[in-house]
Amino acid sequence: MAKDACQLLLPFSLQFFFFILASSSPDAFLYGGCSQIKYTPDSPYQSNLNSLLTSLVNSATPTTSNTIMGSSPQDVVYGLYQCRGDLSMPDCATCVAQAVTRLGPLCPQTCGGAVQLDGCFVKYDNASFIGVEDKTVAMKKCGPSDGYNSDEMGRRDAVLAGLNGRAGRTGSEHPRM
Numbered sequence: 001m002a003k004d005a006c007q008l009l010l011p012f013s014l015q016f017f018f019f020i021l022a023s024s025s026p027d028a029f030l031y032g033g034c035s036q037i038k039y040t041p042d043s044p045y046q047s048n049l050n051s052l053l054t055s056l057v058n059s060a061t062p063t064t065s066n067t068i069m070g071s072s073p074q075d076v077v078y079g080l081y082q083c084r085g086d087l088s089m090p091d092c093a094t095c096v097a098q099a100v101t102r103l104g105p106l107c108p109q110t111c112g113g114a115v116q117l118d119g120c121f122v123k124y125d126n127a128s129f130i131g132v133e134d135k136t137v138a139m140k141k142c143g144p145s146d147g148y149n150s151d152e153m154g155r156r157d158a159v160l161a162g163l164n165g166r167a168g169r170t171g172s173e174h175p176r177m
Contacts (some may be wrong), residue, residue, distance in 0.1 A: 003170035024093055026084070026119025027098040035112030035125065044075040045111070045126065052079045052124060053100045060096035061089060067130050087119050095120035 039045040067080040083092035099115040099122035106115030112125035
């Protein structure tokens with residue numbers, strides 16, 4: 001009986017999950033992070049950063065990902081953007097433009113920043129990160145943690161751990177061969 005209910009429930013829950021994913025907006029904010037190092041206003045670094053961000057937005061129309069390095073060696077800025085593979089070129093360009101627009105207020109006068117929207121990722125820094133493994137936490141949220149309900153987060157983690165444990169047992173009970 002329970003097995004039949006699971007067989008009926010699984011397709012509906014997967015369909016609901018994919019509906020939620022498909023209906024999310026490409027410019028929905030997911031993550032933002034900034035470096036602690038600040039640059040001087042009206043400096044060559046700021047000029048290079050502005051040029052780099054403009055270049056990222058302009059190059060988002062013909063391609064879904066790009067890396068760019070801006071200007072003089074002492075004030076170099078590295079940047080990249082990546083769009084989700086299922087986004088059209090115009091949606092990619094719109095997403096990158098939205099991400100760049102959010103970087104200014106999120107990371108004022110910082111030498112590095114990153115924004116992850118649902119449809120794209122944009123990052124810049126004064127140190128080269130291209131081809132370097134990024135070990136930062138992916139579910140980081142900016143701001144103080146007092147806005148998160150730790151009880152709810154704990155319950156969520158317990159449910160996910162329980163589901164993970166059941167999935168492991170279910171897989172071993174039903175061998176494929």
